[in-house]
Each structure stands twice: as C-alpha cells, then as structure tokens.
Amino acid sequence: MPNLKDALALAASIAQGETTAVAAVEAALTRIEARDGDVRAWKTIQPEKALAEAAKRDAEAPRSPLHGVPVGVKDVIDTGDLPTGYGSPIHEGKQPAADAACVALLREAGMVVLGKTVSTEFAMRHPGATRNPHNLAHTPGGSSSGSAAVVSDGHVPLAIGTQTSGSIIRPASFCGVIGYKPSWGAVPRGGLKMLAESLDVIGAMANTAADADAFVQAMAGRPIAATMPAASPPRFGIARTKAWASVEHASAAALESAAAACTAAGATVTDVELPPPFAEALDAHDVVMTYEAWRMLAHERTAWWDQLSPALQAVLERGADCSPESYAKALKIRSSCRHGLKTAFADVDVLLTPSATGEAPEGLDFTGAPEFNRIWTFTGTPCVTVPGLTGPLGLPVGIQIIGPLGGDASAIAAADWLRPLLTQ
Amino acid sequence: MPNLKDALALAASIAQGETTAVAAVEAALTRIEARDGDVRAWKTIQPEKALAEAAKRDAEAPRSPLHGVPVGVKDVIDTGDLPTGYGSPIHEGKQPAADAACVALLREAGMVVLGKTVSTEFAMRHPGATRNPHNLAHTPGGSSSGSAAVVSDGHVPLAIGTQTSGSIIRPASFCGVIGYKPSWGAVPRGGLKMLAESLDVIGAMANTAADADAFVQAMAGRPIAATMPAASPPRFGIARTKAWASVEHASAAALESAAAACTAAGATVTDVELPPPFAEALDAHDVVMTYEAWRMLAHERTAWWDQLSPALQAVLERGADCSPESYAKALKIRSSCRHGLKTAFADVDVLLTPSATGEAPEGLDFTGAPEFNRIWTFTGTPCVTVPGLTGPLGLPVGIQIIGPLGGDASAIAAADWLRPLLTQ
Numbered sequence: 082m083p084n085l086k087d088a089l090a091l092a093a094s095i096a097q098g099e100t101t102a103v104a105a106v107e108a109a110l111t112r113i114e115a116r117d118g119d120v121r122a123w124k125t126i127q128p129e130k131a132l133a134e135a136a137k138r139d140a141e142a143p144r145s146p147l148h149g150v151p152v153g154v155k156d157v158i159d160t161g162d163l164p165t166g167y168g169s170p171i172h173e174g175k176q177p178a179a180d181a182a183c184v185a186l187l188r189e190a191g192m193v194v195l196g197k198t199v200s201t202e203f204a205m206r207h208p209g210a211t212r213n214p215h216n217l218a219h220t221p222g223g224s225s226s227g228s229a230a231v232v233s234d235g236h237v238p239l240a241i242g243t244q245t246s247g248s249i250i251r252p253a254s255f256c257g258v259i260g261y262k263p264s265w266g267a268v269p270r271g272g273l274k275m276l277a278e279s280l281d282v283i284g285a286m287a288n289t290a291a292d293a294d295a296f297v298q299a300m301a302g303r304p305i306a307a308t309m310p311a312a313s314p315p316r317f318g319i320a321r322t323k324a325w326a327s328v329e330h331a332s333a334a335a336l337e338s339a340a341a342a343c344t345a346a347g348a349t350v351t352d353v354e355l356p357p358p359f360a361e362a363l364d365a366h367d368v369v370m371t372y373e374a375w376r377m378l379a380h381e382r383t384a385w386w387d388q389l390s391p392a393l394q395a396v397l398e399r400g401a402d403c404s405p406e407s408y409a410k411a412l413k414i415r416s417s418c419r420h421g422l423k424t425a426f427a428d429v430d431v432l433l434t435p436s437a438t439g440e441a442p443e444g445l446d447f448t449g450a451p452e453f454n455r456i457w458t459f460t461g462t463p464c465v466t467v468p469g470l471t472g473p474l475g476l477p478v479g480i481q482i483i484g485p486l487g488g489d490a491s492a493i494a495a496a497d498w499l500r501p502l503l504t505q
Numbered sequence: 506m507p508n509l510k511d512a513l514a515l516a517a518s519i520a521q522g523e524t525t526a527v528a529a530v531e532a533a534l535t536r537i538e539a540r541d542g543d544v545r546a547w548k549t550i551q552p553e554k555a556l557a558e559a560a561k562r563d564a565e566a567p568r569s570p571l572h573g574v575p576v577g578v579k580d581v582i583d584t585g586d587l588p589t590g591y592g593s594p595i596h597e598g599k600q601p602a603a604d605a606a607c608v609a610l611l612r613e614a615g616m617v618v619l620g621k622t623v624s625t626e627f628a629m630r631h632p633g634a635t636r637n638p639h640n641l642a643h644t645p646g647g648s649s650s651g652s653a654a655v656v657s658d659g660h661v662p663l664a665i666g667t668q669t670s671g672s673i674i675r676p677a678s679f680c681g682v683i684g685y686k687p688s689w690g691a692v693p694r695g696g697l698k699m700l701a702e703s704l705d706v707i708g709a710m711a712n713t714a715a716d717a718d719a720f721v722q723a724m725a726g727r728p729i730a731a732t733m734p735a736a737s738p739p740r741f742g743i744a745r746t747k748a749w750a751s752v753e754h755a756s757a758a759a760l761e762s763a764a765a766a767c768t769a770a771g772a773t774v775t776d777v778e779l780p781p782p783f784a785e786a787l788d789a790h791d792v793v794m795t796y797e798a799w800r801m802l803a804h805e806r807t808a809w810w811d812q813l814s815p816a817l818q819a820v821l822e823r824g825a826d827c828s829p830e831s832y833a834k835a836l837k838i839r840s841s842c843r844h845g846l847k848t849a850f851a852d853v854d855v856l857l858t859p860s861a862t863g864e865a866p867e868g869l870d871f872t873g874a875p876e877f878n879r880i881w882t883f884t885g886t887p888c889v890t891v892p893g894l895t896g897p898l899g900l901p902v903g904i905q906i907i908g909p910l911g912g913d914a915s916a917i918a919a920a921d922w923l924r925p926l927l928t929q
Contacts, residue, residue, distance in 0.1 A: 182801050185807055279690065303800070373693065
C-alpha cells in the first residue's frame with residue numbers, strides 16, 4: 082500500500098520499484114472516494130488525467146526526490162488542464178491557458194497533480210464547503226482549507242497553500258499537519274490569483290518538515306531551506322506578541338508544553354521581547370492587506386460586485402477607505418519591523434509562538450482568527466507550524482516556529498527537531 | 506480635433522464638453538488607419554468595443570483627470586475582452602478570463618482601452634513587427650515596442666509598458682516619448698505575464714511627465730509621484746556607470762548637452778561616483794533575470810520549448826546554468842546597491858544618465874542594448890526618460906532621470922522641469 086503520509090518515503094518506494102505513481106494515485110482516489118463525501122476538500126478531480134500523468138512518470142527515471150508523488154493544488158492557482166475558480170462564483174469553471182509557474186515546476190520535478198483543493202473566496206474569509214477531518218462539525222481553517230484537510234486526512238502527502246494573513250499556518254494547525262510558509266518571494270507567483278502583492282506567499286502542507294522543505298524547493302525551482310536536521314538543539318525564543326491578548330487556554334497550554342519539551346531535550350528557551358514597532362504590526366498588516374486587495378481585485382469589484390460575499394465586500398471597503406498616507410505609514414512600520422528582526426533574533430535561532438488562538442472553532446462559517454500569523458506574513462519571515470499537541474476538545478493545536486528573514490533553513494531544521502517531541 | 510498628444514488636456518476638453526471620448530476614439534482610429542500599416546504597432550483592436558466603452562464614458566460625469574482618454578495596453582497584460590498573446594505563438598489568440606488589475610484600475614478611472622500593443626516575445630528580446638515611427642527602417646526598441654510607437658506616432662496619448670531590463674526607457678528613448686518606470690512594486694502586477702518577479706515593473710509611455718505621472722497613479726490606484734513641477738531647479742548628479750563602456754557618440758553628446766542646459770537654467774550638475782557594489786550590478790542583474798525567468802516560464806519551456814525563439818531559449822538556458830549560489834550572491838549585491846543608493850543620492854535629487862547607448866539601431870531584428878537601464882531596474886529605483894534631443898541620424902535620443910528608491914516624485918518633477926530645455 083503506497084504511503085500517502087510521507088512524500089519522500091513514497092517517492093523512494095516508487096524509485097525502488099516497490100510501488101508506482103499509478104498505484105499511489107489509485108490509493109489516493111480510493112481514500113478520497115471513502116472520505117471526501119464527508120470532508121469535502123476537493124474542488125475538482127479528473128482521475129483519468131491524474132492516472133495518465135502518473136503512468137508517464139512511471140515510464141521514466143526519477144526526476145527528483147519527489148518523483149511520482151500525487152499532490153493537491155489550491156484552487157487559487159492556475160492549472161492548464163483543470164478549471165480554476167479562485168473560490169468565487171465569478172470564476173467558477175473557468176479554464177486557464179497555462180499552468181502557474183509553481184505547478185509547472187512541481188510537474189517538472191515529476192510530481193502528479195491529482196486535483197484542485199477547496200479555497201475560501203479569493204483566499205479571504207468567506208468559507209468553502211470543507212470540514213475538519215478530525216471533527217466534521219469544526220472548520221478546517223482557511224483559506225487553504227482543502228489543502229490542509231487532504232493532507233491531514235491522508236488523501237495525498239502534499240498540497241499547495243497560500244498565505245496573506247494566516248492561510249497556511251492556521252488551517253495546518255487546525256488539521257494537525259505541518260504548514261510551511263517560506264520567506265516572501267521564495268516561490269514564483271506567476272499564475273497565482275494574487276490578493277495583496279506585498280504579502281501573498283505560496284507554501285506547503287505536509288506531514289513532515291522534510292517533505293514540506295522538499296516540496297517548496299520544487300515549487301521554487303531552487304534550494305530554499307535544507308532537509309538536514311539541526312546539528313544541535315536550536316536556541317528558541319518565546320515571543321508572545323500583541324496577539325497574546327486573544328490566546329485561548331488550548332494554545333497557551335500547548336506553548337508551555339512545547340517549551341518544556343524543548344528544555345527537557347536540551348534546547349535553550351528564553352523570552353524575547355519584540356522591538357517597539359511590532360506593537361503596530363497587526364494594525365499595519367490590516368492596512369496593507371485591505372489597501373492592496375482593493376486594488377488587486379479591481380476587475381472583480383468593478384465588474385462583479387454583487388457576486389462578492391458580504392464579508393469580502395466589507396474587507397474591500399475598508400481598503401477603499403484607507404488613505405494613501407496610512408498605507409505609506411504602514412509600509413514604514415514594516416521597514417522598522419524588518420529592521421527590528423535583527424534584535425529579535427540576536428540571541429535565538431527561531432521564535433516560538435502559538436500557531437492559532439486555539440483549537441478549530443465549531444461550525445464552518447468562521448475559519449478562525451489569524452492573529453498569531455499576521456505579524457509574520459507582514460514581515461515576510463518564514464514560518465512552520467508543527468503538529469502533535471491537542472487541546473481540551475481533542476483537536477490538534479500547532480506550535481509556530483518563525484525564522485529570521487530568509488532563514489528558512491533555521492525554521493525547517495527547528496521544526497524537524499521539534500516534531501518528535503510534541504506528543505501527548 | 507481631439508488632442509491625442511496630451512492626455513490631461515484631452516480629458517479636460519472632454520470634461521468641458523469641447524470634445525467627447527467617442528470623438529477621441531474615432532480620431533485615434535483614423536490616425537491608426539492612416540499610419541499603422543507602416544508602423545505596425547497594434548496587435549489587436551476591436552473598434553466597436555472601444556467606441557461602445559467611450560460612449561459609456563461620455564454618458565457619465567468624469568471619474569478622474571484622465572476620464573475618456575483612449576489608451577494602448579501592452580500585449581503581455583491581460584484584458585478580459587481582448588485576446589492576449591504575450592508576444593508568443595504559444596498564447597496567440599487566447600482570451601483571458603479577466604482584466605489585469607492595472608487595466609481594471611485604468612478603466613475605473615474612466616480611461617478607454619483602445620487595443621493591445623505589440624510586445625516582443627514574453628517581453629524579452631525576440632522582436633515583434635513594429636517599426637520606429639521616426640524612420641521605418643529602424644527598430645522602435647523593445648520590449649514595449651508597440652506602446653512606445655503608438656504614443657510617439659500620435660495614435661493615443663498613453664500606453665502601458667513593462668520593464669525587466671530596459672523595456673520602457675529604451676523604446677521610449679528611441680521613439681522620442683516620455684517613458685516612466687515607477688519604483689518597483691508601485692503598480693499591482695495581477696494579470697501581468699511575469700518574467701522575473703523581483704524585477705518586472707509596469708509603467709507608462711506618454712508625451713508629458715504630468716501625463717505619465719497621472720497614468721501611473723491611475724494604474725496603481727493611488728498617488729505615486731506628484732503632478733506638481735519642482736519648486737526650484739533640481740540638483741542633478743551625472744552617473745556614468747559601468748554602462749558607459751558601451752555609450753555611442755549620440756548619447757554622450759546628448760548627456761553633455763542636457764547637462765549644459767540644466768546648468769544654464771540654474772540647476773547644479775555634479776559628477777556622482779556610484780559606490781563599489783554598483784560595479785557588479787550589470788552582471789548581477791543578468792543573473793537575477795535569467796535565473797528567475799527560467800522558473801517563471803516553467804510552463805512554456807516544459808510544454809512548448811520548440812515554440813520559443815532561439816534567442817529566448819538561450820536566455821533561459823543561461824538561467825538554467827546559474828547556480829543557486831550565484832543567484833544568492835546577486836541578491837546580496839542588490840542589497841548592497843540599494844544600501845549604496847543613500848550615498849549616491851546624498852547631495853543630489855536625481856541622477857542623469859543616457860537612456861540608451863545611442864539612437865535606435867537600423868533594422869528590426871535587434872531592439873537595442875538595455876545597458877543604461879538594467880542597473881536601475883535591478884535596484885528598483887524610479888526612472889523617467891525625457892525626449893527632445895536627436896542624434897546624427899536625426900533620430901530621438903532620450904536623457905534618463907533616476908530618482909531614489911520610492912522617490913518617484915523627485916524623478917517626475919525633474920523630468921517635467923527638464924523637458925522644455927531639451928530642444929535642438
């Protein structure tokens with residue numbers, strides 16, 4: 082039975098002739114058939130296309146360490162052979178002319194596109210139909226709802242996510258998988274339906290840090306981090322940030338428990354006070370996001386306003402109401418925060434915070450608050466959420482690791498080091 | 506007769522009821538009918554659509570200072586109602602699902618999309634059919650060939666250009682118009698066929714600095730520079746840069762003559778030595794561009810390699826041969842150059858360099874060398890080329906003004922101040 086929980090192991094089995102890419106796709110389809118009626122994480126699958134692509138990969142030598150692995154592509158990213166709807170009725174069923182750059186690159190690395198995963202509307206707040214595999218009455222988080230759910234539920238070992246506020250880290254935390262948002266700019270965005278250009282990042286959902294790392298490297302077409310584990314225990318800094326005001330018991334307890342596990346395993350864990358500009362980072366992120374989204378979605382809001390959800394209309398209207406001066410001020414705050422990162426990382430390798438305010442909320446209407454993610458999307462620093470802990474409802478609670486700007490290798494190595502320590 | 510050489514003046518006439526947007530489109534179509542058989546600058550025009558759009562604008566109150574003005578859109582930018590081919594047979598005739606963000610924004614400002622202008626293949630070197638309106642035996646420059654030519658030849662007062670090396674400034678210089686590349690990031694790129702994400706910039710072709718400024722503000726959906734002229738003569742710095750090795754007499758003489766005119770008009774003109782990292786900027790730009798293009802055009806090179814020109818294949822192969830280490834080094838050089846801009850602009854408001862190595866070369870196969878542009882695309886600083894001078898062949902020779910990072914207002918104000926001084 083092909084291993085749909087570990088992409089590098091699956092590709093190694095395929096390379097060794099123990100299984101095939103076709104068998105992996107068949108196993109994925111069987112799992113989806115059994116489960117997706119409940120989870121509702123896939124937007125579009127065309128099994129015959131995926132099987133044909135897999136057969137071609139089986140007929141050739143491995144192109145990369147992920148050769149033959151089936152993956153899910155978030156439906157805000159163009160695919161030349163599958164419709165791409167951006168989570169909106171405006172674009173429902175539309176067929177792009179070409180693959181997005183990241184999709185073409187993962188295909189070049191020998192991976193097989195199994196299908197498109199459910200996104201919230203334009204990767205903002207209005208939810209899709211997806212449910213949390215750990216408890217169908219709860220949200221999977223958003224906006225990369227389908228991608229988190231399909232990896233969590235063992236449909237495919239890897240899926241693409243995107244993040245403008247907390248759209249990779251939060252759903253990964255809620256669904257109990259690794260979510261990796263690389264440094265801003267790492268993965269090319271051609272063919273992504275952008276939302277806020279200075280914030281949007283393409284990243285990965287996976288079950289291991291090494292898988293997430295390899296996947297992002299494939300989509301970037303270059304090394305970003307390193308699959309090697311940290312040589313010695315990392316130096317962790319606990320940064321509670323202004324988002325701490327909204328923390329729930331589940332996440333506060335998880336952070337405490339993770340810190341204790343780190344210390345017990347020989348790592349240093351110290352409190353880190355972020356420099357003063359960070360106090361304004363949450364507000365400034367909102368200004369940048371809404372201001373840029375109003376401009377980026379100009380076509381949709383001018384031609385199709387009535388087809389936008391009231392939630393998105395409200396976000397866009399906030400962007401319209403923002404003055405150029407407040408946008409300029411928010412960009413200055415970002416510069417100061419980026420400069421301040423030097424101080425924050427002066428004595429630690431990575432920072433540790435909650436990945437979300439708590440467990441996945443009940444119901445599907447609200448995908449959860451991105452408060453613990455927005456600061457790091459704003460600064461563009463790499464983040465990895467590590468699963469393993471659970472909250473009082475028995476749902477997953479992730480721990481977020483943040484690396485310095487461009488320090489993806491530190492974040493991935495620390496996540497790989499931390500992962501086995503987080504069990505309850 | 507509607508004024509097709511001054512967009513703000515045309516819009517003012519429309520607002521005052523002296524002419525109409527429909528009359529402007531009709532005049533543009535008449536001029537195109539008379540000239541474009543020779544100039545070959547338009548890729549796609551659907552007159553009935555443009556006339557219908559103009560009639561709608563005439564039926565309402567002005568939305569902006571550019572209301573009713575017909576514009577050309579470079580064919581690497583998506584339009585929801587006109588096919589968009591990216592200058593490549595691969596995408597010939599394909600119809601995007603939506604307008605690019607910048608196109609939706611200019612329509613929101615009341616401008617009328619007249620049609621798509623010829624681009625070189627994917628905005629790289631392989632030329633389109635366009636000829637230089639000043640001498641049909643010469644190249645118009647590239648890659649924004651059609652956009653420079655249609656503004657120069659009086660078809661429309663404004664057209665969109667894009668720049669990754671020298672694709673706005675060089676064709677504008679060759680065709681004798683204002684070309685304005687705003688600071689990197691100023692205009693949202695959703696719906697642009699990107700080539701090298703950390704370099705690509707959307708900008709303007711116009712006949713006046715005020716028009717270029719207003720147009721870019723409309724496409725950005727926010728103030729970038731300022732339409733106000735400089736209060737006093739700017740402080741100019743002459744930066745010859747490493748590109749000086751390739752300068753021809755035409756551009757060297759033009760720079761001398763521009764500097765003399767500035768001094769005579771009361772400005773200070775001093776030589777500026779760029780800090781040491783700039784010596785490596787040209788090489789580093791090439792690394793960044795080719796490395797990123799190999800990744801960004803992954804779909805086209807993996808699925809359609811034989812449909813790429815040999816020139817583009819060669820560029821992409823250089824990108825494939827680049828090591829991740831040399832890319833990382835090139836990014837570091839960029840950081841150092843950006844840091845060094847503070848020194849370069851310590852005592853001057855703007856820098857002055859040639860816009861191109863000389864006049865437009867004869868023939869259509871070679872769109873000219875971007876040597877004087879690549880450094881500033883690399884650093885992301887705003888550039889404006891100012892027309893008015895000519896070379897020994899009687900063809901236009903532009904003078905390039907470079908502002909500090911984010912200092913678009915300085916560059917535009919200096920261009921507006923310099924423009925009337927440049928006549929021969």
